[in-house]
Amino acid sequence: MTPPEDRWLDEAAGPLVRPYAMTGGRTRSKRTDLDMIAIIVTAENISVDTRRLGPEHRFIVDACRQPLSVAEIASDLDIPLGVVRILLGDLLEQGLITVGRPAPVSQLPSERVLKEVINGLQAL
Amino acid sequence: MASKRSDPVPSAAPVMPLAVKILVAGGFGVGKTTLVGAVSEIRPLRTEEMLTDRGVGVDDTSGVEQKTTTTVAMDFGRITIRDGLVLYLFGTPGQDRFWFVWDELAMGALGAVVLADTRRLADCFPSVDYFERRGLPFIVAVNCFDGAAQYRAEEVRQALDLDPGVPVVLCDVRDRESGKQVLIAFVEHVLNSLGRQRDRGLTPAR
Numbered sequence: 490m491t492p493p494e495d496r497w498l499d500e501a502a503g504p505l506v507r508p509y510a511m512t513g514g515r516t517r518s519k520r521t522d523l524d525m526i527a528i529i530v531t532a533e534n535i536s537v538d539t540r541r542l543g544p545e546h547r548f549i550v551d552a553c554r555q556p557l558s559v560a561e562i563a564s565d566l567d568i569p570l571g572v573v574r575i576l577l578g579d580l581l582e583q584g585l586i587t588v589g590r591p592a593p594v595s596q597l598p599s600e601r602v603l604k605e606v607i608n609g610l611q612a613l
Numbered sequence: 614m615a616s617k618r619s620d621p622v623p624s625a626a627p628v629m630p631l632a633v634k635i636l637v638a639g640g641f642g643v644g645k646t647t648l649v650g651a652v653s654e655i656r657p658l659r660t661e662e663m664l665t666d667r668g669v670g671v672d673d674t675s676g677v678e679q680k681t682t683t684t685v686a687m688d689f690g691r692i693t694i695r696d697g698l699v700l701y702l703f704g705t706p707g708q709d710r711f712w713f714v715w716d717e718l719a720m721g722a723l724g725a726v727v728l729a730d731t732r733r734l735a736d737c738f739p740s741v742d743y744f745e746r747r748g749l750p751f752i753v754a755v756n757c758f759d760g761a762a763q764y765r766a767e768e769v770r771q772a773l774d775l776d777p778g779v780p781v782v783l784c785d786v787r788d789r790e791s792g793k794q795v796l797i798a799f800v801e802h803v804l805n806s807l808g809r810q811r812d813r814g815l816t817p818a819r
Binding site: 524525526527528530556558560561563564568569570571572589597598600602603604605606607609610611613 | 634
């Protein structure tokens with residue numbers, strides 16, 4: 490029998506890896522700016538019937554009722570970050586989730602936050 | 614769309630936590646994941662990034678139609694400082710060739726703890742190089758393995774040709790208290806650099 494990987498052949502795209510089946514073959518996210526520690530929270534008052542979502546999308550919507558980082562979602566779902574970003578992009582488009590603190594490039598936390606981190610570590 | 618509400622949702626919405634990220638870098642087998650595990654409140658989690666054409670080659674893809682896929686694993690841990698403030702620790706991939714992942718990891722990071730093993734000091738050169746070039750704050754933490762010759766921090770600094778401002782600390786990554794002290798030393802270093810930058814008028818205080 491053909492190994493599953495070999496069945497996902499696409500002439501234009503080359504061999505596709507299985508996780509991308511969850512994304513309908515898409516390998517690029519519109520939201521590549523989603524940091525690994527960007528915090529995802531499920532939106533309130535969702536108007537979409539979540540039962541129509543795929544299992545991974547639904548997992549994210551359910552899990553993120555408690556805020557979760559992108560990295561934790563990827564780890565919990567056991568799928569690569571690139572795939573998770575695509576799934577999150579879908580959910581963002583549908584207004585099912587919100588992202589906290591988008592792409593904090595070059596923006597350091599304030600001194601107050603850093604001091605809080607030091608105190609928190611000391612108290613561990 | 615119901616999601617396009619113009620007025621902000623009042624207090625009922627869950628508080629969006631602030632996340633802070635510190636990288637743990639260093640050569641293969643130096644104890645990155647051990648350090649993350651020693652201080653993390655959770656067993657280190659593993660996340661993977663799949664590199665297809667993105668991380669390989671530069672512009673010209675002709676002749677490389679046969680795309681290869683490589684999976685890079687990153688271990689990370691979490692420390693809840695308080696409700697609404699979470700510290701994430703990410704171990705960098707051991708293989709230095711995955712610079713693309715390093716860039717992504719470094720994005721938005723406070724900086725890094727570079728772990729060094731005095732028996733294989735050269736292994737941490739690429740990490741030191743990387744953070745120096747990126748201008749990201751880092752400290753060097755020397756993991757004092759059993760049986761490794763003990764060096765003074767100053768000797769390690771000289772061997773690595775570090776800027777005098779970069780702290781060098783000795784540690785045992787298996788020990789939670791020691792790991793905590795490493796992280797505290799790092800955040801204090803960031804705090805001091807911020808203070809110095811502000812004194813020179815480089816960064817507006819937030």
